[in-house]
Amino acid sequence: MGKTNVLVNDALIKNALKITHMKSKKEVIEAGLQELIKKKTRDLLRQELGTFDIDISLDELNRLRSDQ
Numbered sequence: 001m002g003k004t005n006v007l008v009n010d011a012l013i014k015n016a017l018k019i020t021h022m023k024s025k026k027e028v029i030e031a032g033l034q035e036l037i038k039k040k041t042r043d044l045l046r047q048e049l050g051t052f053d054i055d056i057s058l059d060e061l062n063r064l065r066s067d068q
Helices: 010-020 025-049 058-067
Strands: none
Touching: 010 025
């Protein structure tokens, strides 16, 4: 693991530490990067898959879900 020095807004770090109850700045930054990667991966997947119409009723969908 490499060492990187960055200037980060102190208020952002303080707020993130407070609401997440994480113990270190490193932990908060790594969690934030992981969330960013997950979000961007989902966004890219949505772009690649595009949209499609599905011809199924809500009742049929619920029935399919209950069969699992």
